[in-house]
Amino acid sequence: MSKKWFNAWTDDLYLADDALLIEQIRTKVLTKRGIFARPEEILITLGSQNALYLLGAVLIRPGTQIAMENPGYYAARDIFAMAGANIQAVPVDHEGLDLDQLGSAELVFATPSHQFPTNATLSLERRYRLLAWAENTDALIIEDDYEVETDFSGDATMPMKALDRSSRVIYVGSFSKSLMPGLRLGFVVADSRLIAELRRLRGLMMRHAPSNNQRTVALFLALGHHxxxxxxxxxxxxxxxxxxxxxxxxxxxxxxxxxxxxxxxxxxxxxxxxxxxxxxxxxxxxxxxxxxxxxxxxxxxxxxxxxxxxxxxxxxxxxxxxxxxxxxxxxxxx
CATH class of the missing domain: 3.90.1150.10 (Aspartate Aminotransferase, domain 1)
Incomplete structure (x- = not known):
């Protein structure tokens, strides 16, 4: 290992993240998805599941109404239920989440790129409708961009975060599919005030994701290998x-x-x-x-x-x- 990178591999970052990884996510990952974020709007997590746990702890209180795809990601459902949410199961059709059944939800969890498990893609028309609904009802949307890297069709729809103009969308990404599940590195992109809250909570749990893993992925991205x-x-x-x-x-x-x-x-x-x-x-x-x-x-x-x-x-x-x-x-x- 080069002495040049020794500190990056061994330092305690406290509440911070590897600056090179944040920069690579901003410039090499998010921009390709149409998302433009400042460094203070990005948090590194131990995969998407850790991101969902942090979001559940910060955003959900007993009785919070959260609309979730049905069928859908069982781990997210269990995380939010454990935080005290009332789960509102919303059917999925060939265009994704049925927006006519959102009811009185305060939060929506969705996998719009590849709905898990049906693989339906939320149509562009429904994405705009969902964003308008969130703004009109003062709700938030958690967008888990599941399997975005595995869309080899050439006609991928832009993430909802790329269409968001009122900071209603909380974007969750992961390197588990594109690199390896055991790496356990993911990220959240959201309003800087929410990221600050998530960062403080993460600090109480684990401070930060391992520095050596963060810098390794940062270099992998920077050198074009990803x-x-x-x-x-x-x-x-x-x-x-x-x-x-x-x-x-x-x-x-x-x-x-x-x-x-x-x-x-x-x-x-x-x-x-x-x-x-x-x-x-x-x-x-x-x-x-x-x-x-x-x-x-x-x-x-x-x-x-x-x-x-x-x-x-x-x-x-x-x-x-x-x-x-x-x-x-x-x-x-x-």
Whole structure:
């Protein structure tokens, strides 16, 4: 290690973050997404889940009404419920969150780029409507830009934060998908007053994310390695997406729920009477892993026909044999 970087790797930053990483996020990550932020509007976190925990602790009090996608990210739902929120489950269709069912929400949590788990993209028209609704009702929007780096369709919609003109959107990002989950580095972009509150709370918990990890990622970004890696990753993901998509069309016709080109998974619905939990259990014994969808719905068990299939860590040549094996198992259950 060069002596030049020794202090950056070993110093206690107290409440601060690595200045080089903040600058790289501002200039290399956010600007490509149409977001322009000042350094005091960015906070480094231990991944997006840590960001959501901090936001829940600062923004939510017992009884706070928060609208959340249904199905949606179960960890976010549990974090906000633990903070005392009343969860308002809002259905999702092919255009994303159903804005006609926001009711009296004070907060909205959404994954507009790739809705988790359905992969629906919140339409531009709905994004503007949601921003107008937030301004008219004095509400805030937590935008988790889930899988933004894995959109290889070439027609990605701008994040809501890029369209926000009244500081209503709190933007959550992560390097878990684009680098590695174990790195545990993410960030929040929001009004500087909220960032200051989050920074004080983070200081009570952990001071800051590890300095060595922050500087390593900063250098990885600065030297252009992140952009090169994303380019390669998108090519590989596109190949695997096509392989899984065509395999599902052949072996599970009519089960695939979305056609959005992008992301790292597919969302499927089996026929009436089908149990995704049973399929997952039997498939695991045969070496095929799927994720039952019931835990992703608010209320859970009544939605056992849905499941999620991911491909980010599966070599292309193993996808079709895995689908064929899964079909054989499913045929014994339907």
């Amino acid at each position: 952009d090169a890696y994303l380019s390669r990753m998108k090519r590989v993901y596109a190949e695997r997406w096509h392989e899984l998509s065509s395999g599902l069309d052949a072996d599970f016709p009519g089960w695939k729920r979305q056609t959005k080109f992008g992301g790292s998974s597919f969302w499927l619905e089996g026929p009436k009477g089908f149990s995704a939990s049973q399929l997952a259990q039997k498939a695991l014994g045969a070496g095929v892993v799927i994720e039952p969808g019931n835990a992703l719905f608010h209320g859970g068990s009544s939605n056992d026909r849905f499941f999620r299939m991911a491909f980010s860590s599966i070599p292309k040549e193993r996808i079709r044999p895995g689908i064929a094996r899964l079909r054989e198992i499913a045929e014994t259950l339907v």
